Amino acid sequence: WLYPDRSKDKVFAEVQKRVAKVVGLPLELIKLSDFQVVSYGIKGHYNAHWDSARVEPKVPCCTRERTKQCRICRYMTILFYLNDVEEGGETAFPVANNSTLDYQTMMEKDLVDLYRKCEESPLKVSPAKGKAVIWYNHFVDDANGWLGPLDEFTFHGGCPVKNGVKWIANFWVKTTDHKIKDLKKMQKFYKASTEKQPKMSKEEL
Numbered sequence: 001w002l003y004p005d006r007s008k009d010k011v012f013a014e015v016q017k018r019v020a021k022v023v024g025l026p027l028e029l030i031k032l033s034d035f036q037v038v039s040y041g042i043k044g045h046y047n048a049h050w051d052s053a054r055v056e057p058k059v060p061c062c063t064r065e066r067t068k069q070c071r072i073c074r075y076m077t078i079l080f081y082l083n084d085v086e087e088g089g090e091t092a093f094p095v096a097n098n099s100t101l102d103y104q105t106m107m108e109k110d111l112v113d114l115y116r117k118c119e120e121s122p123l124k125v126s127p128a129k130g131k132a133v134i135w136y137n138h139f140v141d142d143a144n145g146w147l148g149p150l151d152e153f154t155f156h157g158g159c160p161v162k163n164g165v166k167w168i169a170n171f172w173v174k175t176t177d178h179k180i181k182d183l184k185k186m187q188k189f190y191k192a193s194t195e196k197q198p199k200m201s202k203e204e205l
């Protein structure tokens with residue numbers, strides 16, 4: 001794990017800036033993200049999963065406040081491939097082109113098991129040095145313009161590495177259910193840092 005808000009590393013700072021620019025979100029939100037670097041060896045894989053959780057109004061987001069019961073709220077995922085993999089190691093999205101989601105069929109077909117079922121995946125992204133994939137884990141909530149329902153078609157995972165080694169880096173952009181609280185937190189965070197405070201219009205968010 002790396003913590004963008006506490007890092008003084010120049011390269012990492014540059015990556016954060018570029019991520020903020022590409023995804024069109026404020027840098028403070030990127031700095032309040034989870035960041036992780038992972039490596040997989042031969043046969044290394046990651047079974048299919050969602051990076052975020054279904055919205056449950058009674059259960060708050062774990063983001064920035066941990067309560068006994070909380071849910072993971074990752075609005076967006078930015079996945080970088082840090083090297084070329086000789087063979088395998090694709091990121092697979094097993095239900096990406098389904099028109100509906102049927103859990104029973106998913107269970108019966110054992111789509112979670114990417115060690116065995118990778119070839120059947122309709123969408124696979126091959127790793128390559130410098131490449132990145134970005135996806136929204138959630139829709140935008142029409143009412144509050146913030147974290148909406150989980151997009152369950154984002155179900156994904158890492159296929160087994162067949163030859164070589166695979167290095168990736170993930171940015172998981174987190175929000176809470178409370179846009180106003182998030183904005184305040186971001187402004188406070190910005191004030192505390194040495195950088196100039198940005199103007200954050202609704203359009204920018």
Ligand SMILES: O=C(O)CCC(=O)C(=O)O
Pocket residue numbers: 038046051089090091092156157158159168170
């Ligand atoms: O290794 C991959 O391609 C996917 C990794 C992933 O989904 C994750 O770390 O959450």
Ligand SMILES: [Fe+2]
Pocket residue numbers: 049050051156157
């Ligand atoms: Fe993931």
